[in-house]
Amino acid sequence: MAERQWDVVVIGGGPAGYTAAIRAVQHGLRPLLVERAELGGTCLNRGCIPSKALIHCAKVWQQVRHAERFGVIVSGACKDWQGMRAWADRTVATLRRGLQTLLRHHGVTVWRGEAQPVSEHELRLTLPDGTVQTVTTHATIWATGSSPNMLPHHPDAPVFTEEQALFWDALPDRLVVIGGGASGVELAWLFNALGVRVTLLEMLPRLLPVMDAEIADALADALQRQGIVVRTSVKVERIDATNGRALVHCSDGTQLDADAVICAVGRKPNSEPLRPLGVTLNADGTVAVNAWQQTSAPTAFAVGDVVRGGGTAHGGMAEGERAAKAVAHWLHRRTLPPPPEPLVVPFCVYCEPQAVRMGLTEADARKGGYEVVISRFAWRACGAAVVTGETEGFVKIVADxxxxxxxxxxxxxxxxxxxxxxxxxxxxxxQTVGRAVTLVRQHPSLSEGLGEALWALLGIPLHSAHRSERRRP
Structure with a gap:
C-alpha cells in the first residue's frame, strides 16, 4: 500500500518545488513531491530551457554567417528550424531524465497527479488512471507556478503565447511580438536572428522596465541596429483576423499585418488550488507570504511564480530552499527561524547582447536616498571581448x-x-568598492570588465580614461 502520511507534501515539480523537496530531505524530513505533468515545470519543458536552446542555435547560425571575419570560410550553410527544434527537444529530454535521477538519488518520492486540499493537513490526489488517494501531511509547500497571459483577439487570428511560439512547425515571415519584458525581447531577437521580420511592441516608454535605464536603452538601440522594429509607448487595442493572418490595431492609429503574433504580456499565478485553504491572496492573485514563504495558514508555504507572478526559476529555487528550512524549523519547534536576509535575485535577458541587472538601478538608488556614484566600462577596451569581436555594451556599477x-x-x-x-x-x-577591487581577475577575461569599472569608481582607471564623479583618493 502506498504511503499516506508525510512530513511535507510539495505540490509542483518545477525548479522551486523540486528544490524544496530535495532540501526537505536534507533537513531530515520525509517529503512527497506531486507533479501533474512533467517534472521540471514550465522552465524545463516550455520556457527557460527550450528557449535558451533555440537562442543558442540562432547564435550558432549568426556565427556561421559571420565566420569569414575570423578567416573561416563556410560555403553552402543553411539554417534548419526543425533541426533546431530537435536540439531543443533533446536538451529538454536529457535534463528531464537527469532530474528524475537526481530526485531518486536524494530519496524524494514523486507521484504524478493533481492535488486538491481537503484541509490544511489533508490532500486529495487524483492520479493519471483516475484513482483518488488521500494523504495527510504536517505541512505543504505550494509551487504551482504560473500561466501565460493572453490578450483578447479574433479566434481565427494566429496569436500565440510565449510558450507556444517555441514549438512552431515553421517560421513565419512577419511577426509581431507584444510585450517588451525579458520573454518578449528574447523571442524578438531569436526570430529576427533566423530571418523573420519582427516588430516588437511595448506599452511603456522603454523596453525592460525593471532594468537600469541606460542598459535598457542601449539594448533597444542594439536590437534596432539588428533589424528589429522597436516601438514603445504603444498599446494594442485589438487583434483581428484577415485571410489567415493577424491585423494588430495600435493605440497610435497604425495597423500591423503579421503571419503570427506572440503575446509576451506577463503571467498569472496558478493560485486557484490554494483557495480552499483560505490563504490570503494579493490583488493580482499571487499568494501573500512572509520572509520564510509562510502563508496565512501556518503550515502552508508557497514558493516561485505562485508568489511572484512572472518570477524567475532561480528566485523560486532560493524560495524553495527557504521554505524547506522554515518547514523543518516549524515542525520541530513550532516557530520560524530568525528573519533571513533579503534575497538579491539576478535578472538576465538572453538575447544578443545579453543584459544583466543585479541589485539597485541608478534610479532606485537615488530614490532610496543614497548619495550615488556610478562608473562605466566599455567592452571595446577589454581584451577578452576584443579577441572574440564581441565589443558591444558596457559594465555599469552603482555605489554609495x-x-x-x-x-x-x-x-x-x-x-x-x-x-x-x-x-x-x-x-x-x-562589498565596498575598495575591497572588491583587490580581487585579482584572470587576463584576458570578461571579469576584468567589473574590475575596471571598480577602479574607475576609485578615480584610478587603468584601461579607460573615464572616471566616476568622486575625487581621486
Whole structure:
C-alpha cells in the first residue's frame, strides 16, 4: 500500500518545488513531491530551457554567417528550424531524465497527479488512471507556478503565447511580438536572428522596465541596429483576423499585418488550488507570504511564480530552499527561524547582447536616498571581448559615495549572464568598492570588465580614461 502520511507534501515539480523537496530531505524530513505533468515545470519543458536552446542555435547560425571575419570560410550553410527544434527537444529530454535521477538519488518520492486540499493537513490526489488517494501531511509547500497571459483577439487570428511560439512547425515571415519584458525581447531577437521580420511592441516608454535605464536603452538601440522594429509607448487595442493572418490595431492609429503574433504580456499565478485553504491572496492573485514563504495558514508555504507572478526559476529555487528550512524549523519547534536576509535575485535577458541587472538601478538608488556614484566600462577596451569581436555594451556599477558600498551591477554584453555570480557576490555581501577591487581577475577575461569599472569608481582607471564623479583618493 502506498504511503499516506508525510512530513511535507510539495505540490509542483518545477525548479522551486523540486528544490524544496530535495532540501526537505536534507533537513531530515520525509517529503512527497506531486507533479501533474512533467517534472521540471514550465522552465524545463516550455520556457527557460527550450528557449535558451533555440537562442543558442540562432547564435550558432549568426556565427556561421559571420565566420569569414575570423578567416573561416563556410560555403553552402543553411539554417534548419526543425533541426533546431530537435536540439531543443533533446536538451529538454536529457535534463528531464537527469532530474528524475537526481530526485531518486536524494530519496524524494514523486507521484504524478493533481492535488486538491481537503484541509490544511489533508490532500486529495487524483492520479493519471483516475484513482483518488488521500494523504495527510504536517505541512505543504505550494509551487504551482504560473500561466501565460493572453490578450483578447479574433479566434481565427494566429496569436500565440510565449510558450507556444517555441514549438512552431515553421517560421513565419512577419511577426509581431507584444510585450517588451525579458520573454518578449528574447523571442524578438531569436526570430529576427533566423530571418523573420519582427516588430516588437511595448506599452511603456522603454523596453525592460525593471532594468537600469541606460542598459535598457542601449539594448533597444542594439536590437534596432539588428533589424528589429522597436516601438514603445504603444498599446494594442485589438487583434483581428484577415485571410489567415493577424491585423494588430495600435493605440497610435497604425495597423500591423503579421503571419503570427506572440503575446509576451506577463503571467498569472496558478493560485486557484490554494483557495480552499483560505490563504490570503494579493490583488493580482499571487499568494501573500512572509520572509520564510509562510502563508496565512501556518503550515502552508508557497514558493516561485505562485508568489511572484512572472518570477524567475532561480528566485523560486532560493524560495524553495527557504521554505524547506522554515518547514523543518516549524515542525520541530513550532516557530520560524530568525528573519533571513533579503534575497538579491539576478535578472538576465538572453538575447544578443545579453543584459544583466543585479541589485539597485541608478534610479532606485537615488530614490532610496543614497548619495550615488556610478562608473562605466566599455567592452571595446577589454581584451577578452576584443579577441572574440564581441565589443558591444558596457559594465555599469552603482555605489554609495558615503560608504563605498556597491549597490548595483548592470551589464550589457556578450555572455554577460555568466558574470551574474560575481556581480551577485559584490552586491549581496555588501562589498565596498575598495575591497572588491583587490580581487585579482584572470587576463584576458570578461571579469576584468567589473574590475575596471571598480577602479574607475576609485578615480584610478587603468584601461579607460573615464572616471566616476568622486575625487581621486
Amino acid at each position: 559615495k558615503k560608504t563605498e558600498r556597491i549597490l548595483g551591477v548592470h551589464i550589457l554584453g556578450t555572455d554577460a549572464a555568466n558574470l551574474n555570480g560575481e556581480a551577485g557576490a559584490l552586491v549581496a555581501h555588501g
